[in-house]
Amino acid sequence: xxxxxxSPMSVDKKDHIIxxxxxxxxxxxxxxxxxxxxxxxxxVNLAMVNYYFGSKEKLFEAMVEQKATFMRGxxxxxxxxxxxxxxxxxxxxxxxYVDRFLSNPGFHKVIQQEMLKSQREEMHxxxxxxxxxxxxxxxxxxxxGIKKKVFxxxxxxxxxxxxxxxxxxxxxxxxxxxxxxxxxxxxxPYTDEHFKKRLLTHIxxxxxSHLLNQ
Amino acid sequence: xxxxxxSPMSVDKKDHIIxxxxxxxxxxxxxxxxxxxxxxxxxVNLAMVNYYFGSKEKLFEAMVEQKATFMRGxxxxxxxxxxxxxxxxxxxxxxxYVDRFLSNPGFHKVIQQEMLKSQREEMHxxxxxxxxxxxxxxxxxxxxGIKKKVFxxxxxxxxxxxxxxxxxxxxxxxxxxxxxxxxxxxxxPYTDEHFKKRLLTHIxxxxxSHLLNQ
DNA sequence: AATAGTTAATTAAACGTTTGTTTAATTCAA
DNA sequence: TTGAATTAAACAAACGTTTAATTAACTATT
Numbered sequence: 281x282x283x284x285x286x287s288p289m290s291v292d293k294k295d296h297i298i299x300x301x302x303x304x305x306x307x308x309x310x311x312x313x314x315x316x317x318x319x320x321x322x323x324v325n326l327a328m329v330n331y332y333f334g335s336k337e338k339l340f341e342a343m344v345e346q347k348a349t350f351m352r353g354x355x356x357x358x359x360x361x362x363x364x365x366x367x368x369x370x371x372x373x374x375x376x377y378v379d380r381f382l383s384n385p386g387f388h389k390v391i392q393q394e395m396l397k398s399q400r401e402e403m404h405x406x407x408x409x410x411x412x413x414x415x416x417x418x419x420x421x422x423x424x425g426i427k428k429k430v431f432x433x434x435x436x437x438x439x440x441x442x443x444x445x446x447x448x449x450x451x452x453x454x455x456x457x458x459x460x461x462x463x464x465x466x467x468x469p470y471t472d473e474h475f476k477k478r479l480l481t482h483i484x485x486x487x488x489s490h491l492l493n494q
Numbered sequence: 495x496x497x498x499x500x501s502p503m504s505v506d507k508k509d510h511i512i513x514x515x516x517x518x519x520x521x522x523x524x525x526x527x528x529x530x531x532x533x534x535x536x537x538v539n540l541a542m543v544n545y546y547f548g549s550k551e552k553l554f555e556a557m558v559e560q561k562a563t564f565m566r567g568x569x570x571x572x573x574x575x576x577x578x579x580x581x582x583x584x585x586x587x588x589x590x591y592v593d594r595f596l597s598n599p600g601f602h603k604v605i606q607q608e609m610l611k612s613q614r615e616e617m618h619x620x621x622x623x624x625x626x627x628x629x630x631x632x633x634x635x636x637x638x639g640i641k642k643k644v645f646x647x648x649x650x651x652x653x654x655x656x657x658x659x660x661x662x663x664x665x666x667x668x669x670x671x672x673x674x675x676x677x678x679x680x681x682x683p684y685t686d687e688h689f690k691k692r693l694l695t696h697i698x699x700x701x702x703s704h705l706l707n708q
Numbered sequence: 709a710a711t712a713g714t715t716a717a718t719t720a721a722a723c724g725t726t727t728g729t730t731t732a733a734t735t736c737a738a
Numbered sequence: 739t740t741g742a743a744t745t746a747a748a749c750a751a752a753c754g755t756t757t758a759a760t761t762a763a764c765t766a767t768t
Contacts, residue, residue: 308613311525325745330729389610395666396603399522408669437674438696442656445663449655452609455622460651482652489703539719
């Protein structure tokens, strides 16, 4: 049995398998992806996947763990920051989410599929809990702004749903994006800085006019 | 071989199988659902599924066909309506989508999963095309409003993405909704008129302040 | 109205694949 | 030489699908 060796070789290989798996999960879903698919894409022997991760499900969990830790913690810091106004905090949150989602479209497609379904109850609940925590975090910022009367009386969790929902909707299909960016269907809008800026501008303008009195 | 009999008995049974399949597809995804699952849920013999539909994939297509025709055509009529202002049309569109999505959460979860993945290329492309058509429809209304200077200069396809994205985000998880509606996790918010009204109010207010000068 | 004939509906069982996983043997590195 | 890494092969289970046999429902004929 393999016991978390620190050999750089095998760590690279594990990462390599995780990346191949993530791409396939995003493209074909968890059940739609076979271990043989993953092994072929990562160009390793079939048995190596179970050797390193124990099972397909544990590989999935390892992949979520690795990609999730990659982007944790930043948002919690924002909430207690005394230097920023509520509006600035909202802008930072929007920027952070747009940046993260567009930089890791595959991962967020996987998570979204996981939240839509309710297979793998443990994983599902974990994703839900992270989302609830983020929403509560956002809510308390909005509510402070409402108390200070710099924000209108809005529905905080639904405002958050609109921000995340807009980005997710863009992630749902590359092809749809390209139609409205005037690009060919194979183009990748997510790495296009111009497209990112366009999305950011839209969300900020929409949320600003929703939040602010004028 | 079965050849589209008009006997009411078998039509009922086909519908019954389709409904069971849709619920399972929404819950577990296409690949995560076996024909044996479907047969068990519909309480019919395993072989009946292939007898009626030919294959699992054709059952899926039949299900999409049936549920999609159920809600086609209404939006196209709106666009050419001369009696309504652009803002009224936008409101009608929002109402129509909220109503449809909340009335058929399972179906829209299935479609969303299908759009996220790119398995079953034909199905995927079909869903994309419908979405593109709806977006173009929406765009032309917004652009008329901009020309008439009743709307601000916004990004029409992204405004549409925000409307649909918000509703989808709500659909993503019943559990998350219930946390913010103060209900227990098993409650069904989608059939709750109060929750529907709340979602409708949020989207309308947000889109209004984004579109209108004041 | 009863019956024979025909087709559709339904069933349990089996088919060949593919699935995730394991084994046992081999190669490689320290 | 020892233990990890890697391999091809095999495993049982689950999968979508098909078969062949049986039951039910309908039609036409008497």
